[in-house]
Amino acid sequence: MSKQDTHFFNVFSLVLGLLMAIAIGIFAFARVVASHTQDKQVMAEADYTKNVSARLALPAQEAIAGQDNSALAIKVAGPAAGSAAPGMPGTGTQLFEQACSACHGQGIAGAPKAGDKAAWAARIAQGKATLYQHALNGFQGKAGMMPPKGGRTDVSDDLVKQAVDHMVQISQ
Numbered sequence: 001m002s003k004q005d006t007h008f009f010n011v012f013s014l015v016l017g018l019l020m021a022i023a024i025g026i027f028a029f030a031r032v033v034a035s036h037t038q039d040k041q042v043m044a045e046a047d048y049t050k051n052v053s054a055r056l057a058l059p060a061q062e063a064i065a066g067q068d069n070s071a072l073a074i075k076v077a078g079p080a081a082g083s084a085a086p087g088m089p090g091t092g093t094q095l096f097e098q099a100c101s102a103c104h105g106q107g108i109a110g111a112p113k114a115g116d117k118a119a120w121a122a123r124i125a126q127g128k129a130t131l132y133q134h135a136l137n138g139f140q141g142k143a144g145m146m147p148p149k150g151g152r153t154d155v156s157d158d159l160v161k162q163a164v165d166h167m168v169q170i171s172q
């Protein structure tokens with residue numbers, strides 16, 4: 001090996017050694033930083049603590065005679081007393097959006113489009129009573145088939161009337 005080669009290897013080894021020392025230094029530094037922060041943050045993580053307590057919870061609970069077992073009562077998911085069932089429209093506008101707009105929103109299947117004054121003028125002229133009747137009981141006209149209550153036979157007559165009011169109001 002020439003002198004030059006020896007020199008090259010020495011410098012090369014030195015550089016390699018330095019890089020390794022730096023890498024180890026960064027690694028050690030990262031560990032030190034992590035030991036101060038990581039564990040603490042993991043332990044404080046809301047999801048983590050929730051999962052841990054869920055895993056620690058007893059797999060089953062027993063009702064014991066003579067004790068308060070109310071915590072074991074089967075909770076029936078359902079509407080709170082007095083409020084409408086979830087997904088049930090509470091106002092005419094909501095019913096319109098949930099049911100009527102399927103046809104009346106864009107004027108599908110011959111339905112007079114809500115907001116289209118020309119399409120509604122003659123219908124409104126029949127009077128609200130007729131419109132209510134046709135909305136509640138269904139109506140086969142020249143344009144098409146209006147299903148009873150727009151298919152929502154589960155809602156009250158009043159709500160359907162309110163939906164008619166809403167449609168009339170935005171169409172005149």
Ligand code: HEC
Pocket residue numbers: 095096099100101102103104108109110111112123126130131132134135139140141142143144145146147149150151152160163164167
């Ligand atoms: C499946 C489609 C469809 C749905 C859903 C629907 N309608 Fe209709 N509706 C029609 C069609 C079609 C007509 C036009 C019938 C005709 O004049 O030939 C109509 C007409 C009407 C009329 C005018 C009746 C008349 O005498 O001119 C009213 C009022 C009405 N609908 C109210 C409602 C309300 C309120 C709802 C929601 C609760 C609703 N519709 C949902 C299809 C629908």
